[in-house]
Amino acid sequence: MTKIKWNHAAALALFAASQVAHAGAPSVGSREYKVLLMPSAFDSSPVDTANRFLTDLQASLAANGFDSTVKKSFKADHDRTVLYYDSPGTCVVRQTGYSMRERxxxxxRKIELKFGSPNESTSANTDVTGSSSKASSKLEDDITPPSNETFSHSTSEPLSDSKNINHLSDINDLFPTTHAFDSISSQPLVPVSGLSIHELTFDGPTSDIGQEDADFTMTVWYANGSTTPALAEISFEVDVSDKGVFTDKVTARSQLIFNTIQGMTNWVQSPSSTKTAWVYKYQPSFCSQ
Incomplete structure (x- = not known):
């Protein structure tokens, strides 16, 4: 069991370029709290390991005075291949605040374009409209250790079998309101760091935190055909209420869970980062001129 101290919110000092103001900007629909875990713990039977983590989390929450618990157990959810795309040598997609991911x-196949900023208005007013009638967009508040906050505006849509991604112009083809790369549209667009990621996700556990539930997901990554886990992440998502807000109770209880996880030092990877940051660090020379 792990005792913790309360962490106060902190903001990232970062300015992301190339936002496009448009009418009807979305509002935040959910918060997602994310913590990287030590991948070596998942060497065998990741679903069993995920449930051992859950048992430890339940005990740690009780030790920290959480008056509820996390119910249900992890079960297999997705089994897929993940690619991130950027321009080698410049990483101009990331440099302008975007990320592009295929699953x-x-x-x-699905393709997602995401723009992130610590400023909610900047992210909300950056248009990432897709080209498909089946495109789905959302604005969410991503929170990572120790208390970094990024507002992520993303659109996900189907990607046809015949669509090849080769140049920055493909971003505009798929997301036609995105013009940040128009002047350099002929530059190549390839998988970041040469990575092909085998992603397993497990879901099921939930916790009653007031007007909403916290829904948990465990993600495990394997890089370039390896059978040894390269990354593991525990996350939980909380939706806004019917009135479009996060109540004080929901916020406080979410923060308690988040801080409790961070205090589980026998599980947590330190220093922590994000899955996207890990992808770009996998081969640091990828972004070098």
């Missing part, structure tokens, strides 16, 4: 699950 392929048994031939069902």
């Amino acid at each position: 392929d699950e048994s031939g069902d």
Whole structure:
């Protein structure tokens, strides 16, 4: 069991370029709290390891005075291939505040363009509209250790089997309101760090935190065909209420869970980062001129 101290919110000092103001900017629909865990713990039977983590989390929450618990257990959810795209030598996609990710699950391809900023208005007013009638957009508040906050505006849509991603112009083809790369559209767009990621996700556990539930996901990554886990992340998502707000109770209880996880030092990777940051660090020379 791990005792913790309360962490106060902190903001990242970062300015992301190339935002495009537009009418009807979205509002935040959810918060997602994310913590990287030590991947070596998941060397065998990741679902069993995920549930051992859950048992430890339940005990740590009780030790920290949480008057509820996390119910249910982890079960297999997604099994897919993940690619991140950027321009080698410049990483101009990341430099302008975006990320571009493809997920392929048994031939069902989806592409996502995401813009992130510590400023909610900047992110909300950056248009990432997709080209497909089946495109789905959202604005969420991503929170990572120790208390970094990024507002992420993203659109995900189907990607046809025949669509090849080769140049920055493909971003505009798929997300036609995004013009940040128009002047350099001929530059190549390739998988970041040469990485092909085998992603397993596990879901199921929930916790009653007031007007909303916290829904938990465990993610495990394997890099370039390896059978040894390269990354593991525990996350939980909390939706806004029917009135479009996070109540004080929901916020306080979410923060308690988040801080409790960070205090589980036998599980948590330190220093922590994000999955996207890990991808770009995998081969540091990828972004070098």
